Amino acid sequence: MATVRSVSEQVYEEMVRRIIDGTLPPNELLSDRALADQFGVSRTPIREAFHQLESVGLIKRRSRIGWVVTDFNRRDVVELIELRAILETAGVRCLINGSDEERERVGALFHGFELPFDAESTAEYLRCDHDFHSTIINATRNSRIIDVYRRVNLQIDRVRHFISYRAQSRVEESLEEHRRITRAIAAKDVDSAVAELNAHLLNVQYKFVNLLDTVTVSSVDREKEVLVPIK
Structure with missing residues (x-):
């Protein structure tokens, strides 16, 4: 067995x-x-x-x-990001009420990055991004929240890979959003941290939905082109 x-x-x-x-x-x-x-x-x-x-x-x-x-569509993206916002908001509150050492570490995560990103700095930034959001969720110390978040992230990763070749601009745009969140966390400003986190996730949702629509429309157009008879 x-x-x-x-x-x-x-x-x-x-x-x-x-x-x-x-x-x-x-x-x-x-x-x-x-x-x-x-x-x-x-x-x-x-x-x-x-x-x-x-x-x-x-x-x-x-x-x-x-x-x-399973398939996914724009409604799935909206619902997944909404759920992620609920889970991460809980994590931010726990993180701010946690240890000074962890808050300081999170506050410094996005120091040192400069734009524009090259391939190496993009990869490093994405690692910091993953570390940041994982730290937020793990701060809840709630195994059920952590498990639900893991499942949500698998779904979001599918969307991210589906549109990744179009999303470089979004990676660079999100740097300052993350810095605003981490500054608020380091300052123990719960209201600002939650507001900045929700604004960031709303931007993620907006960008993902628009890119997904673009990719989907392009795919439909390509299918139509294939179906047009050659005269």
């Missing part, structure tokens, strides 16, 4: 990666037999991984045809 769980975890992690990076796109039909052949395992760990993926909302079961990768 221990071996089966270990294999299913490896399958799960690899399938998460493929779904997030788009290798397995939305609405892709999943065959446990085909995947078992790909991974060189039995169908049992594949099916266990399917149940894990369903629990975090990355795949769903459709009657008759089996399992498919």
Whole structure:
């Protein structure tokens, strides 16, 4: 049983990666037999991984045809960012009421960055961004909040990868937003920190929805072009 769980975890992690990076796109039909052949395992760990993926909302079961990768749309993006705002607001309040050492560390996270970003500084900035939001959530010390946030972030990562080739400008725009949040946290100004956090997430939501609309419209246009008969 221990071996089966270990294999299913490896399958799960690899399938998460493929779904997030788009290798397995939305609405892709999943065959446990085909995947078992790909991974060189039995169908049992594949099916266990399917149940894990369903629990975090990355795949769903459709009657008759089996399992498919879940789709997402602008409403999903709005709801995910709204939920993220609720969770992170709770985290900010806990962080400000926590240790001085942690607040000071967070307050200094975005020092030293200069615009424009090159590839190396963009990668470093994104690591700091991830560290910042993880620190906020972990400050709650609430395992259920942390678990829900992990699931929300998996969904958001899918959207981020889907539109990432268009989002460089948003990465640079967000630097000052993060600095305003961290300054308020370092100053123990709860109201300002929450207001700046919500403004930042609202901008994320707005940018993601617009980019998603652009990508979706472009995809539809490309499909129409393919369907136009050649005269």
